[in-house]
Amino acid sequence: MCTSLVHKYNIPGPRYTSYPTVPYWDINTFSLKDWTKSVQRSCIESNDSEGISIYIHLPFCESMCTFCGCNKRITKRHEVEIPYLNTVLKEWQLYLDLFETKPKIKELHLGGGTPTFFSPENLHYLINGIFRFSEKAENYELSFEGHPNNTTREHLQALYDVGFRRVSFGVQDYNATVQKAIHRIQPFENVKYVTETAREIGFTSIGHDIIFGLPFQTQEAVIETILKTKELMPDRLAFYSYAHVPWQKGNGQRGFNDSDLPTAEQKRKQYETGKKLLFEVGYVEIGMDHFSLQNDSLYTSMQNQTLHRNFMGYTASKTQMMIGLGVSAISDSWYGFAQNVKNIEEYQHLVHENIIPVYRGHMLTKEDEIIRKHILNLMCHFKTDWKDNELYFKELPEVLQNLRELQADELLIIHDHDIQVTEKGRPFVRNICMAFDLRLQRNKPETTLFSMTV
Numbered sequence: 001m002c003t004s005l006v007h008k009y010n011i012p013g014p015r016y017t018s019y020p021t022v023p024y025w026d027i028n029t030f031s032l033k034d035w036t037k038s039v040q041r042s043c044i045e046s047n048d049s050e051g052i053s054i055y056i057h058l059p060f061c062e063s064m065c066t067f068c069g070c071n072k073r074i075t076k077r078h079e080v081e082i083p084y085l086n087t088v089l090k091e092w093q094l095y096l097d098l099f100e101t102k103p104k105i106k107e108l109h110l111g112g113g114t115p116t117f118f119s120p121e122n123l124h125y126l127i128n129g130i131f132r133f134s135e136k137a138e139n140y141e142l143s144f145e146g147h148p149n150n151t152t153r154e155h156l157q158a159l160y161d162v163g164f165r166r167v168s169f170g171v172q173d174y175n176a177t178v179q180k181a182i183h184r185i186q187p188f189e190n191v192k193y194v195t196e197t198a199r200e201i202g203f204t205s206i207g208h209d210i211i212f213g214l215p216f217q218t219q220e221a222v223i224e225t226i227l228k229t230k231e232l233m234p235d236r237l238a239f240y241s242y243a244h245v246p247w248q249k250g251n252g253q254r255g256f257n258d259s260d261l262p263t264a265e266q267k268r269k270q271y272e273t274g275k276k277l278l279f280e281v282g283y284v285e286i287g288m289d290h291f292s293l294q295n296d297s298l299y300t301s302m303q304n305q306t307l308h309r310n311f312m313g314y315t316a317s318k319t320q321m322m323i324g325l326g327v328s329a330i331s332d333s334w335y336g337f338a339q340n341v342k343n344i345e346e347y348q349h350l351v352h353e354n355i356i357p358v359y360r361g362h363m364l365t366k367e368d369e370i371i372r373k374h375i376l377n378l379m380c381h382f383k384t385d386w387k388d389n390e391l392y393f394k395e396l397p398e399v400l401q402n403l404r405e406l407q408a409d410e411l412l413i414i415h416d417h418d419i420q421v422t423e424k425g426r427p428f429v430r431n432i433c434m435a436f437d438l439r440l441q442r443n444k445p446e447t448t449l450f451s452m453t454v
Contacts, residue, residue: 003265005409005428010264012450013430014437015243016379017311018330018337019372021450024439025337025362032356034363036098038333039321043099046320051106051137053319054130055312056088057326059113059344062150065184066256069243071328071342072113081122087348088325089129094356095323096133104137105130106319109312110144116151120158127162141166141297141316143205146198148190153197160201167198168207168238174228175221178214181256188228195232205296208234212270213242215260222270226277233281235296238313239274240289241267241452264452271427287314287380288429307380314380336363367393367438375433382426385418395438402435 014021046052059072060080096103108130115123127142143166144159156167171191172184179185191208198206208229212222229237242261262270275285283291284299287307292298301307301316308318311330324331327347330339338361341347350357364372370393377384386392400414407414411425412432421429434440 005411006264006268008409009428009431010452011431012445012452013434014440014450016375016430016433017309017313018332019375019437020362020364020368020439021437022330022337022339023445023450024443025360027360027362030336030338030361030363032358035333035336035338035358035361036356038335038363039095039323039331040098040100042321042333042335043103050317050319051104051140053107053109053310053312053315053322054105055109055111055322055324055329056126056130057111057113057324057329057340058084058115058118059327060084060117061112061114062117063183066182070111070113073344078117078119081118082125083348084326084344085118085122085126085129087351088126091325091351091357092130092323093133094351094354095325103134105134106137106140106317107312107315107322108140108142111312112145114147114150115144116147116155120152120154123155124158124162127159131162136163139317143167145170146194148186148194151194153201156194156198156201156203160203165203166205166207167203168209168236169194169234171208171225171229172211173214173217173221174225175217177216178221181215181260192232195234205235205298207236207238208232209238209240210274211240211242212274213262213267215256217262217270219266219270219273222274223277226274230277230281233293236286236290236292236298237278237283238290239271239278241271268427285426288426290314305381309376309379331358334364335369337361371436371438374436378421378429378433378436382421382429383418387417399435402441403432406432406435 043052057071061072061074062076064074140163142164144164146155146167146169148169148171151169169191171186172182173179174188195206210225210229278291282293284294286292286298286302287309290298297316298307298314306317308315310322310332311324320334322332324340326340327344328340328342330337338358340357341350341359347357370391373391374384386396403412403414403419406412406425406428410422411428412419412421421432425432
């Protein structure tokens with residue numbers, strides 16, 4: 001990786017799990033009425049064909065990890081489990097009341113927080129409650145995030161019994177100094193146990209999440225983590241840059257100093273080294289920062305051009321509607337976004353008052369829909385085109401002009417009716433997407449809103 005390019009393009013930028021990105025939502029014109037109308041429209045259009053996705057946010061953790069920017073609550077009081085799950089199921093009922101037919105669920109993902117904070121019995125109760133008034137679509141996929149330190153055989157078996165076949169474990173890094181800095185002491189033996197137990201039970205897709213750019217992390221630590229990962233050969237990997245966003249209130253990223261973090265050049269070397277090792281083992285790069293073996297559905301979806309990206313990250317298939325349940329969860333009707341309130345007590349109060357608990361959102365304009373498609377194409381397939389007039393927009397010549405410098409740096413190739421990101425340009429795909437981000441271009445932030453792109 002060219003050091004000069006890292007210096008040049010290492011700027012704050014979105015990760016593009018949505019367009020428009022959350023800071024550019026038009027929250028002043030958003031209304032719950034418009035949101036529910038868009039949900040009804042989307043479900044009518046998608047339910048009979050592709051089905052819908054559900055993301056459930058389970059916010060509780062027993063301890064704070066200082067690298068984490070997720071919405072969570074630290075507690076050891078497990079009596080919070082059932083009241084929270086009952087609220088989630090009631091929120092689901094509020095959405096069910098909007099549907100004309102029984103929804104078909106294509107994807108369901110449990111995130112957090114720590115989903116395995118909840119007992120196996122209570123997770124079983126939650127999933128049975130979700131499917132009581134819905135059904136599984138053809139080739140459905142149920143997945144969850146597991147903490148290696150507290151995911152038990154009973155957790156894995158209970159979720160397997162209700163249809164889960166994919167699990168991702170948060171590894172981060174195996175180095176003891178790094179683990180201490182991020183307050184995530186997690187021996188390799190724990191990861192080995194849950195990985196092998198999941199395989200033994202029958203899970204067909206096991207993922208590990210690895211982060212580079214963590215405090216005190218060295219090139220040697222990244223190599224050690226990749227080599228240990230090689231021993232277990234998870235089916236897919238997220239190998240991504242630590243997003244240092246300490247300005248976001250309540251994210252817990254205060255356990256170390258900025259000076260303890262690797263430089264941008266060191267981070268890029270960590271990434272290139274890790275990527276090279278993963279390629280040697282047999283992993284294939286999928287989208288941005290993701291890798292999989294060729295037996296995994298993520299690889300198949302890349303080959304079939306069905307790879308999709310949303311608030312859950314990369315997924316193996318696209319659904320038009322994604323409903324987020326739980327505190328702070330974000331929903332996507334394709335025509336609009338809506339985010340739930342972030343406070344647990346407020347969330348529970350609104351739901352029990354029979355109010356869908358969203359507090360902000362955005363309804364997409366026609367322009368937003370076009371730009372969204374281009375950014376999705378770039379993030380999922382490293383290319384986009386405007387051969388179809390529906391994908392042309394009047395600012396496109398200006399966007400292409402802004403991309404000329406990236407083309408001169410051999411990061412992409414511009415043709416008459418399409419652009420393609422080069423292999424050299426893949427680490428800079430966020431920068432390329434930023435040229436298409438008309439809302440960002442028109443209103444560049446005066447203060448930092450995003451993590452660095454490199």
